[in-house]
Amino acid sequence: MAVPAQQSSPVRHRPRVTIGTDGSTWGDAALEWALRHAWLVNAGLKVYSAKTSDDQAIARRLDVYRWLHASVTTSETPEHTLLTASADTDLLVLGHHGHSHHNLGIGHLVLPVVTGSQCDTVVVRGEPRAVRAEHGWVTAAVGGQHDELIVRRATEIATRYRDGLRIVHAWPLPGPRSVSAGQPNDVLDRARRLVAKVAPTLTPSLHMVRSRPHEAVETCTRSDLLVMGPGSQPERLSPVTRTALHLSPCPVLVVRP
Known part of the structure; x- marks a missing residue:
């Protein structure tokens, strides 16, 4: 039946x-x-x-x-x-x-x-405490075309881990190749609104770092996981992502669009 x-x-x-x-x-x-x-x-x-x-x-x-x-x-x-x-x-x-x-x-x-x-x-x-997930923070690196997926994934993991969520946006120093998805406050505000939609009880910590994007990897100390995108070019990781894979002080999650 x-x-x-x-x-x-x-x-x-x-x-x-x-x-x-x-x-x-x-x-x-x-x-x-x-x-x-x-x-x-x-x-x-x-x-x-x-x-x-x-x-x-x-x-x-x-x-x-x-x-x-x-x-x-x-x-x-x-x-x-x-x-x-x-x-x-x-x-x-x-x-x-x-x-x-x-x-x-x-x-x-x-x-x-x-x-x-x-x-x-x-x-x-990364360093031992980060690998053992002892810091209690998940960090999302935003400022590119995959921000929505990055924020969603970081929010989901922070909620499951019962961790805090840190959202970092590297605002490039002036230069001919400086590229961003908008004004720094706009980027962070979009991320904040998305977190509120996905997990209303989670209040993220927002950080704007005035540096080259790959240098912002150094701001991920005291974090248990760095969530970021692969870059804008298909089948090729961005320099920022490659830098994180080489130098991040914590495990790195690269989202797949």
């Missing part, structure tokens, strides 16, 4: 989180970050581990979050595996470098994965 339309209820989509780890220090940190995030947002978790991963260590971590719906698969082609998985997940998580990276900077997988991902991507990096 068919259920009348007025009695049927919509099927709620359960968030999905995918994590790639190679058992390195930052691979382990990314796994711990993904586990905590999946728990807070009630998401299913898919773990892709490299041959260098310690399966028993992964099992011990999963046992701490045993109520999560999680699975583990070994992958021999991490870049291809993660990019393929990004088509069927809501959030992709990886550490900013792994076993094969011995210099300062980021691992060779980070830029290709963040650039090619079909979903939001978090690169876990």
Whole structure:
């Protein structure tokens, strides 16, 4: 017997989180970050581990979050595996470098994965307190074409984490290449109104930084997550986003429009 339309209820989509780890220090940190995030947002978790991963260590971590719906698969082609998985997940998580990276900077997988991902991507990096989410702040970097998505995503996460929300807009110093989405107060006011619409009980802290946009990354101290856009050019990350992936003092979430 068919259920009348007025009695049927919509099927709620359960968030999905995918994590790639190679058992390195930052691979382990990314796994711990993904586990905590999946728990807070009630998401299913898919773990892709490299041959260098310690399966028993992964099992011990999963046992701490045993109520999560999680699975583990070994992958021999991490870049291809993660990019393929990004088509069927809501959030992709990886550490900013792994076993094969011995210099300062980021691992060779980070830029290709963040650039090619079909979903939001978090690169876990930064100082220990930020990685452990101990500061209690989520920061949204606005001033570009993806502001609405950035603010929505940051607001959703801050609400789930029960964190404060900081919105930062870097107002460029005078110069021939200075580009902005409007006057600084207009940009911040639009963001404030959107937060009020998405989460009426959340009052964001608004900050206008007079600097080059990439220098504003340094203002994200005492934050647990920096949420930003990929840039305006398809299949190419902006210099600001690349700077954040290299230098941010906290994990970076790059939204996928």
